[in-house]
Amino acid sequence: MNFDLTEDHVMMRKMVRDFAEAEVQPGAEERDEHEEFPAELWKKCGQLGLAGITFPEEYGGVGADYLSYGITIEELSRVDASLGVTVSAHSSLCANPIYLFGTEEQKKKYLIPLATGEKLGALGLTESMAGSDSKGTRTTAVREGDEYVINGSKLFITNGYYADTYVITAQMDKSKGTRGIAAFIIEKGMPGFTFGKKEKKMGIRSSSTYELVFENLRIPAENLLGQEGQGFKIAMVTLDYGRIGIASQALGIAQGAYEQALKYSKERVQFDKTLAEMEVIQFKLADMATEIEAARLLVYQACHMATNKRPVSKYAAMAKVYASEVANRVTTQAVQIFGGYGYTREYPVERMMRDAKITEIYEGTSEIQRIVIAANILKEV
Amino acid sequence: MAKGIWIFIEHHDGLIRKVSLELLRQAKIIAEASGDPVTAVVLGKNISSVAETAGTYGADKVIIVDDEKLGDYTTGAYTSVLNKLARDEEPLAILLGNTAIGKDLAPRLAHRLGVGMASDCIGMEADEKDFLKFKRPIYGGKAFCELTLTEKPIVATIRPNTFPSGAPDAAWKAEIVKADAVINADDLRAIVKEVALAASLRPELIEADIIISGGRGMKGPENFVLLEECADSIGAAVGASRAAVDAGWREQKFQVGQTGKTVSPTLYIACGISGAIQHLAGMGSSKVIVAINKDPDANIFNLADYGIVGDLFEIVPLLTEELKKLR
Amino acid sequence: MNIAVCLKQTFDTEAKISLNSSGKIDDANVTRCINPYDEYAVEAGLKLKEKFGGEVTIVSVGGEKTPESMRTALAMGADKGILIKDPVLEQADEWVVAEVLAKAISQIPYDIILSGRIAVDDQSAQVAIRVAEALGLPSVSTVLALEVEENKAVATREIDGGTEVIEVPLPAVFTAQKGLNEPRYPNMMGIMKAKNKELKVLSLNDLGFAEAPARKSGEAVYSLPGARKAGIKIQGEPADSVRELVRLLSEEAKVI
Numbered sequence: 001m002n003f004d005l006t007e008d009h010v011m012m013r014k015m016v017r018d019f020a021e022a023e024v025q026p027g028a029e030e031r032d033e034h035e036e037f038p039a040e041l042w043k044k045c046g047q048l049g050l051a052g053i054t055f056p057e058e059y060g061g062v063g064a065d066y067l068s069y070g071i072t073i074e075e076l077s078r079v080d081a082s083l084g085v086t087v088s089a090h091s092s093l094c095a096n097p098i099y100l101f102g103t104e105e106q107k108k109k110y111l112i113p114l115a116t117g118e119k120l121g122a123l124g125l126t127e128s129m130a131g132s133d134s135k136g137t138r139t140t141a142v143r144e145g146d147e148y149v150i151n152g153s154k155l156f157i158t159n160g161y162y163a164d165t166y167v168i169t170a171q172m173d174k175s176k177g178t179r180g181i182a183a184f185i186i187e188k189g190m191p192g193f194t195f196g197k198k199e200k201k202m203g204i205r206s207s208s209t210y211e212l213v214f215e216n217l218r219i220p221a222e223n224l225l226g227q228e229g230q231g232f233k234i235a236m237v238t239l240d241y242g243r244i245g246i247a248s249q250a251l252g253i254a255q256g257a258y259e260q261a262l263k264y265s266k267e268r269v270q271f272d273k274t275l276a277e278m279e280v281i282q283f284k285l286a287d288m289a290t291e292i293e294a295a296r297l298l299v300y301q302a303c304h305m306a307t308n309k310r311p312v313s314k315y316a317a318m319a320k321v322y323a324s325e326v327a328n329r330v331t332t333q334a335v336q337i338f339g340g341y342g343y344t345r346e347y348p349v350e351r352m353m354r355d356a357k358i359t360e361i362y363e364g365t366s367e368i369q370r371i372v373i374a375a376n377i378l379k380e381v
Numbered sequence: 382m383a384k385g386i387w388i389f390i391e392h393h394d395g396l397i398r399k400v401s402l403e404l405l406r407q408a409k410i411i412a413e414a415s416g417d418p419v420t421a422v423v424l425g426k427n428i429s430s431v432a433e434t435a436g437t438y439g440a441d442k443v444i445i446v447d448d449e450k451l452g453d454y455t456t457g458a459y460t461s462v463l464n465k466l467a468r469d470e471e472p473l474a475i476l477l478g479n480t481a482i483g484k485d486l487a488p489r490l491a492h493r494l495g496v497g498m499a500s501d502c503i504g505m506e507a508d509e510k511d512f513l514k515f516k517r518p519i520y521g522g523k524a525f526c527e528l529t530l531t532e533k534p535i536v537a538t539i540r541p542n543t544f545p546s547g548a549p550d551a552a553w554k555a556e557i558v559k560a561d562a563v564i565n566a567d568d569l570r571a572i573v574k575e576v577a578l579a580a581s582l583r584p585e586l587i588e589a590d591i592i593i594s595g596g597r598g599m600k601g602p603e604n605f606v607l608l609e610e611c612a613d614s615i616g617a618a619v620g621a622s623r624a625a626v627d628a629g630w631r632e633q634k635f636q637v638g639q640t641g642k643t644v645s646p647t648l649y650i651a652c653g654i655s656g657a658i659q660h661l662a663g664m665g666s667s668k669v670i671v672a673i674n675k676d677p678d679a680n681i682f683n684l685a686d687y688g689i690v691g692d693l694f695e696i697v698p699l700l701t702e703e704l705k706k707l708r
Numbered sequence: 709m710n711i712a713v714c715l716k717q718t719f720d721t722e723a724k725i726s727l728n729s730s731g732k733i734d735d736a737n738v739t740r741c742i743n744p745y746d747e748y749a750v751e752a753g754l755k756l757k758e759k760f761g762g763e764v765t766i767v768s769v770g771g772e773k774t775p776e777s778m779r780t781a782l783a784m785g786a787d788k789g790i791l792i793k794d795p796v797l798e799q800a801d802e803w804v805v806a807e808v809l810a811k812a813i814s815q816i817p818y819d820i821i822l823s824g825r826i827a828v829d830d831q832s833a834q835v836a837i838r839v840a841e842a843l844g845l846p847s848v849s850t851v852l853a854l855e856v857e858e859n860k861a862v863a864t865r866e867i868d869g870g871t872e873v874i875e876v877p878l879p880a881v882f883t884a885q886k887g888l889n890e891p892r893y894p895n896m897m898g899i900m901k902a903k904n905k906e907l908k909v910l911s912l913n914d915l916g917f918a919e920a921p922a923r924k925s926g927e928a929v930y931s932l933p934g935a936r937k938a939g940i941k942i943q944g945e946p947a948d949s950v951r952e953l954v955r956l957l958s959e960e961a962k963v964i
Contacts, residue, residue: 007776007779007903008899008900008902008903010776011776011779011780011783011894011899011902012896012899014741014780015783015893015894015895015896015899018893019893047895048893048895048896049895049896049897049898050896053896057897062896062897062900063900064896064900068896267678267680268678269678456837456846456847456848456849457846460841480868481850481865481866481867481868482867482868484833484849484850485837485847485849485850487834488802488833488834488835488837488838488841489837489838489840489841489847491803491834491838492803492806492834492837492838492841492842493841495803495924496803496924497801497802497803497923497924497925498802498832498834499925500831500832500833500834501831501832501833511926517831518831519733519829519830519831519930520719520723520725520733520828520829520831521721521828521831522933523724523725523932523933524725524727524733524930524931524932524933525930525931525932525933526830526928526929526930526931527928527929527930527931528925528926528927528928528929529925529926530924530925530926531924531925531926532924567844570846570876570877570880571846571847571848571874571875571876571880572874572875572876573872573873573874574862574873574874574875575872575873576867576870576871576872576873577870577871577872577873578869578870579869579870581869585868585869587868588868591963591964615964633886633887634866636886639721639828640721640744640745640828640886641886647963648957648961648963648964658721658722659721659722662721665933665936668963669957669961669963670936670939671953671957677941682938682941683936683938684936684937684938685938685939686939686940686961687939687940687942687953687956687957687961688938688939688940688941688942689941689942689946689949689950689953690941691946691949692946695946696946696949696950699946699947699950700950700953700954703950703951703953703954704954704964707954707958707964
C-alpha cells in the first residue's frame with residue numbers, strides 16, 4: 001500500500017492549484033455575488049485538459065486516471081466550488097455516459113468536443129416529481145419513424161443553458177417503471193428544446209442551474225444512448241461515477257475552508273493571544289484536519305476503484321456521503337472560528353459554508369447514499 | 382600605491398549616482414584603517430568633470446577612461462576595459478552599486494577575472510583573512526548570508542542606501558590618471574539601439590530615501606494620485622504591491638517585493654498593503670516602516686514601526702497636508 | 709532554432725526558512741518549484757520554438773528533487789532535459805555552476821540561451837551572465853521583450869528609470885525579467901507526456917571534467933533576521949493620528 005502520489009499527480013495538483021489560485025480565486029466572490037457563470041474559466045479549463053481527464057486520447061481526452069480527475073475537482077473546489085461542479089457535471093454526467101454507453105459514431109460526434117472542452121455538457125435527469133425517485137419520470141419519448149419525439153421538462157440541471165450537449169432521460173413505457181426509461185443525447189438549439197427558469201440558489205451560485213423544456217423535440221433515432229429501456233441503468237452507473245466528482249468537490253470545499261480558518265487562527269489576536277494559541281480553537285482545527293484526511297482517503301480509494309474498473313458504487317457512495325458531511329461540518333466550524341467576520345461576505349468561509357450544503361443533496365442525497373451503501377454491504381454478506 | 386579598493390563610478394548626465402558616493406565614503410572608512418588607497422574608476426564619454434567630482438568625495442586616485450565607444454553602457458566594452466585595468470593594476474576589490482548596470486557588469490567582469498562575487502550586499506566590513514566580508518539577504522530577506530571571497534580582486538555589488546553618502550570636499554585633491562580603452566570588435570556585438578527613460582521627477586525606487594507604496598486597498602489605478610501627491614510633498618518615490626501591479630493599476634517596474642524591486646529606504650509607508658511575505662521580502666530592510674490599513678489584523682502591522690488603522694482615502698490626504706507644513 | 713534554458717529548482721517563495729543543526733539553510737520538508745524567473749525563460753523558449761521550430765533543452769545543476777521541476781518544464785512543452793548531478797556540486801558557488809552549465813551547453817546545439825534574471829533562493833543573479841562569459845557569447849540581462857530574427861535578436865531590457873533596446877547577434881544569452889511573458893501552465897496532456905521525454909543525468913566526469921572546478925568564494929555563514937517587532941499603533945481621530953505620526957517620524961525616528 002502506498003499513500004504517496006505519483007510525480008504526475010503531484011504535478012497535476014500543482015498545476016491545477018496554481019491555475020485555481022491565480023485565476024479562479026480572485027473573481028470567485030464576485031461571481032458568487034452576481035450568479036455569474038464562469039464561461040471564460042471553463043474555456044481555460046478546456047485548454048488545460050481538465051474537461052476530459054479520464055477519457056482516452058483517441059476521444060479527445062487526456063487518458064489519465066480517476067485520481068487525476070479527483071485531484072482536479074478537489075483543487076478547483078478548494079477555491080471555487082461552482083467551477084468545481086461545472087467541470088465535474090460536464091465530465092462525469094455528460095461525457096462519461098457517452099463514453100461508457102455511446103456508439104463509436106456518438107463518441108466521435110459528441111465525446112471528442114466534450115473531452116477537449118470545446119463543448120460543455122450536462123445531464124438532464126431530475127424532474128419535479130422524480131428527484132431521488134426516478135420512477136416518477138414524466139418526460140416522455142415516442143419513436144416516430146427515424147425520430148424520437150420528446151416532451152416534458154427537467155429540473156435543477158447543472159450547466160443548463162450554457163451546455164451545448166445534454167444527456168437526458170425520458171419514459172418510453174410507463175408500465176415498465178424504471179425499465180421503460182431511455183437516455184438520449186440532445187443539443188442546445190434543437191427546435192423544441194428551450195430553457196425554463198433559472199434557479200436562484202443558496203450556494204454554488206455561479207454554477208448554472210436551469211430547467212430544460214422539451215416541446216415536441218424531435219431528435220434523430222441515432223441519438224438514443226444505449227438501448228431503449230436502458231436509461232435508468234445508464235443514469236445509475238453515471239451517478240456512481242459522478243459521486244466521485246461530488247465527493248472530490250466536497251473534499252476541496254472542506255480543505256479550502258480549513259486552510260482559511262488555520263490562517264486566520266494564526267493571525268487573529270483576542271485576549272492577547274492568537275486564536276491558534278487557544279486550546280479550544282486547536283481542538284477544532286485538529287478535528288477538521290483529521291476529518292478531511294479521512295475523507296481524502298475515502299475519495300482517493302473510490303478513484304482507485306474507478307481507475308481499475310472495479311465496482312465503484314459502494315466506495316463512491318461512502319466517499320460522497322462522508323466527504324459531503326465533513327464539508328458541512330468543517331465549513332460550519334470555519335465560520336465559527338472567524339466569528340462575526342465569518343458570517344459576513346468579507347471572508348470566503350461564508351460562501352464555502354453555503355456551497356457545502358448542496359454536496360449532501362445533489363447526485364443522490366446523503367440518505368440515498370446510505371441506501372446505496374446498505375444495499376451493497378447487505379448483498380456482500 | 383597599487384592595490385586598494387576600486388569604486389566603479391556610475392554616472393548619468395554628468396551626475397554621479399548616489400550609490401557610488403555611498404561606496405566611496407564606506408570604502409574610505411575601511412581603507413583608512415588598513416592603509417589601502419581608494420580609487421574611483423570612471424568610464425564614459427566626455428567625463429572629465431565627473432572624474433573631478435569623484436575626486437572631491439575622498440578618492441585617493443581617479444582612473445578615467447574617456448572614449449567614444451563608452452558613451453552608452455555596453456556589457457562587452459565596459460567588461461573589457463575594467464578587466465584590462467584590473468589585470469594591470471591588481472586592486473584588492475572592485476565595488477559597484479547593485480544597479481541595473483552593476484548587476485549586469487559585475488558577474489561578467491568577475492567571471493572574466495576568474496573570481497567569485499558577492500551580489501546585492503547590505504553589509505560590508507573589513508576581514509582579517511580575506512580583506513572584506515559581505516552580508517547579503519537571501520530567500521527574499523528571510524535569511525542572511527555572510528561571505529568572503531578568496532580570490533582577488535574581490536568583486537561585489539552593494540545595494541543602494543546601505544551606507545550614507547559623504548559630502549564633497551573641494552580642497553581634497555585626488556590624483557587623476559587617464560587610461561586607454563582597449564576594446565575589440567567582439568565587445569561591441571551588442572548594440573544599444575534606443576534608451577527610453579521615463580519622464581519622472583520622482584526619485585528612482587531603489588535609491589529613494591522615502592517610498593510610499595499602495596496595494597490592493599487602493600481600490601483602483603485612479604487613486605494612486607493620492608500617493609503621488611503625498612510623495613511629491615516630501616520628494617518620495619511611489620511603489621506598489623504585487624496585488625496592485627497584477628491588477629494592472631501600476632506598471633511592473635514600480636512593484637516592490639520578491640518578484641519586484643528590493644528597496645531599503647529610510648522610510649517606507651505602506652498604504653492598503655496587507656503585508657504578504659513576498660512584499661516584506663522587498664521592503665523588510667527599510668529603516669522605518671509605516672502602515673496605513675483599515676484592517677487592524679493586517680500582517681503589515683506586525684512589523685510596522687508606526688501604524689494607523691483607518692481609511693487610507695482619509696488618512697493619506699491628511700498626511701500630505703501635514704508633510705507640506707514641514708517644508 | 710535550438711534553445712537551451714538554464715533552470716534552477718528553488719524553494720517555493722512562501723517557504724519558511726530555518727537553519728539546520730549544521731547552520732545551513734534547512735531544505736527538509738520544503739515545497740520546491742521552478743525558480744519563478746526561470747519560468748519566464750522556459751516560456752520564452754517555448755514561444756521561440758513555436759515560431760521557428762527546433763528544440764528546447766532544459767539544463768540544470770541540481771540534486772535528487774531537481775527532476776521534478778525539470779519535468780514540469782517538459783510538461784510545459786520543453787523537449788528534453790540535462791541534469792548535472794554530482795556530490796561535489798553541493799559545494800558549488802556561482803563560478804562553478806556557470807562553468808559546469810557552460811560545459812554542458814557547449815555539447816548541445818544552441819542558438820539562444822535563456823535563464824531567469826535571478827534565482828529567488830540565493831539571489832545572486834550571476835550564473836546566466838557568467839555562462840555567457842564562459843561561452844564567449846554576448847548577453848542581455850533583465851529582458852522585458854525579445855524579438856528574434858534569423859541571426860539576431862532585439863531585446864528590450866529594464867534599466868534604472870526606463871528601458872533600453874539592444875540588438876545582438878546570435879547565439880546570445882538572455883535573462884528574463886518578470887513581464888517578459890505569462891508562463892503557461894503545463895496542461896494535463898503535457899504532464900502525461902513529460903514522463904516519456906528524455907531527461908539525462910550526468911556527472912562531472914560524464915561532462916568531461918577531469919576534476920571539479922574549484923570554488924572562488926569562502927564558506928558562507930547563514931543567519932536568520934531578528935524578528936521585526938510590531939511598533940506603535942496610533943489611536944485617535946484621523947487628523948490627530950496623522951499629526952502624531954508626523955511628529956513621531958520627525959522627532960522620534962528622525963527620518964523626515
